Amino acid sequence: MGMGIALTTAxxxxxxxxxxxxxxxQIDRGxxxxxxxxxxxxxxxxxxxxxxxxxKARIRVISSMDDLKDCDLVVxxxxxxxxxxxxxxxxxxxxxxxxxILATNTSSxxxxxxxxxxxxxxxxxxxxxFNPVPVMKLVEVIAGLxxxxxxxxxxxxxxxxxxxxxxxxxxxxxxxxxxLLMPFLNEAIMCLExxxxxxxxxxxxxxxxxxxxxxxxxxxxxxxxxxxxxIQQTLHRETGDDKYRxxxxxxxxxxxxxxxxxxxxxxxxx
Ligand code: 3HC
Numbered sequence: 001m002g003m004g005i006a007l008t009t010a011x012x013x014x015x016x017x018x019x020x021x022x023x024x025x026q027i028d029r030g031x032x033x034x035x036x037x038x039x040x041x042x043x044x045x046x047x048x049x050x051x052x053x054x055x056k057a058r059i060r061v062i063s064s065m066d067d068l069k070d071c072d073l074v075v076x077x078x079x080x081x082x083x084x085x086x087x088x089x090x091x092x093x094x095x096x097x098x099x100x101i102l103a104t105n106t107s108s109x110x111x112x113x114x115x116x117x118x119x120x121x122x123x124x125x126x127x128x129x130f131n132p133v134p135v136m137k138l139v140e141v142i143a144g145l146x147x148x149x150x151x152x153x154x155x156x157x158x159x160x161x162x163x164x165x166x167x168x169x170x171x172x173x174x175x176x177x178x179x180l181l182m183p184f185l186n187e188a189i190m191c192l193e194x195x196x197x198x199x200x201x202x203x204x205x206x207x208x209x210x211x212x213x214x215x216x217x218x219x220x221x222x223x224x225x226x227x228x229x230x231i232q233q234t235l236h237r238e239t240g241d242d243k244y245r246x247x248x249x250x251x252x253x254x255x256x257x258x259x260x261x262x263x264x265x266x267x268x269x270x
Contacts, residue, residue: 001077001105001129001131001133002019002021002030002075002077002105003019003027003029003030003031003033003034004033004129004131004132004133004134005075005077005105005129005133006019006030006034006059007033007034007037007038007055007059007133007134008129008133008134008162008163008164009058009162010055010056010058010059011038011047011051011055011134012161012162012163013158013161013162013163014054014055014058015058015161016058016060017058017059017060018060018061018062018067018068018071019059019060019061019062020061020062020063020064020065020067020068027061031059031061034056034059035056037134038052038055038056039052065091065092065095066095068092068095068096069095069096069097070097071096071097071100072099072100072101073100073101073103073154073155073158074092074096074100074101074102074103075103075104075105075127076088076089076092076102076103076104076105077105077129079227079230080106080107080108080109080227080230080231080234081230082109082113082114085104085106085109085114085117086113086114086116086117087117089102089104089114089115089117089118089124090117090118092118093117093118093119093120094119098120098123099123100123101123101124101125101151101154101155101158102118102120102123102124102125103124103125103126103127103155104124104125104126104127105126105127105128105129106126106128107128107174107177107178107227107231108173108174108175108178108230108231108234108235109234110144110171110173110238111124111125111126111142111143111144111147111171112144112145112146112171114144115144115146115147121144121146121147122146122147122148122151123148123151124144124146124147124151125141125142125143125144125147125151125152125155126140126141126142126143126144126169126171126175127139127140127141127142127155127158127159128140128141128142128175128177129164130177131222131223137163137164137165138164138165138166138167138177139159139162139164139165139166139167140166140167140168140169140175140176140177141155141156141159141166141167141168141169142168142169142170142171142175143168143169143170143171144171145171152168156168173234173235173238173239173244174231174234174235174244178231178235179235182228182231182232182235182244183243183244184216185216185219185220185223185228186232186243186244186245186246186247186250187216188202188206188215188216188217188220189216189217189220189247189249189250190247190249192217192249192267193247193248193249199217199267199268202215202216202217203215203216203217203218217267217268218267218268220250220260220266220267221260221261221266221267221268221270222260222261223260224259224260224261224262225250225253225254225258225259225260225266226254226259228246228250229246229250229251229254232244232245232246232250233246253266253267
């Protein structure tokens with residue numbers, strides 16, 4: 001998602017972007033995706049060849065987070081792990097200017113909790129993009145308890161400059177999107193677990209009966225089963241509400257390393 005956010009920022013908002021990842025494999029994969037998406041847009045006549053080249057040239061890969069020191073806005077998009085995110089926000093507080101906005105693309109972790117590790121929590125905000133970032137039209141902007149109005153407004157303007165529609169959510173578990181999506185995905189997994197129907201028929205019901213672009217099991221594979229599990233665990237832990245309790249099958253699949261598209265096997269094979 002990080003590279004998707006970088007591409008959208010470079011191509012739609014026409015802003016220079018720096019990208020950092022501790023894994024060079026992830027960077028290489030992301031850059032290949034950027035090349036192929038830009039090439040496709042050029043070949044379809046959606047953008048001129050020059051525009052594609054300029055968008056790519058705005059993306060600079062950096063080898064140290066220290067290079068982020070002059071950025072106006074940083075978007076963290078690491079895995080759903082509070083400790084990892086807090087360590088990053090603590091480092092960013094040392095590196096970045098006090099006027100920089102520190103945003104997180106978290107799917108479910110409290111913005112207020114993440115901000116507690118930053119030296120200026122009023123500058124921390126949730127900017128929740130959706131996958132695939134260049135295609136999905138929405139960004140959910142989330143205010144933590146200490147997020148300032150000015151930070152919220154700047155985050156909103158940034159998302160709009162990226163060509164996105166914005167919704168604003170309070171800092172509740174799962175925000176608007178995942179509080180609604182995760183029980184739905186989990187219910188579909190439990191249908192499969194109980195033998196109500198085949199995976200194909202569960203997905204077909206939602207695709208053809210309700211005009212969803214993907215069925216829920218396809219969508220869970222697309223998001224990543226480990227990500228779905230981590231989100232559901234956070235929601236269940238924070239609310240104690242049984243509707244967020246992850247199904248046993250989802251946990252077992254993650255134990256088996258079947259993580260969906262990214263591991264070539266989930267509910268389906270890829
Ligand atoms: N990155 C960028 N663009 C992509 C892409 C990717 N990974 N995959 C597909 N696209 C683009 C294609 O290039 C194509 O663009 P074009 O119209 O300009 O040619 C367009 O999307 C449509 O792609 P396809 O024709 O190949 O395939 P589909 O029509 O089946 O669409 C889809 C693919 C857009 C992924 C569609 O199936 C869809 O909308 N699925 C639902 C996605 C969704 O719900 N996402 C949200 C997940 S929840 C989330 O992210 C939040 C988190 O917190 C859990």
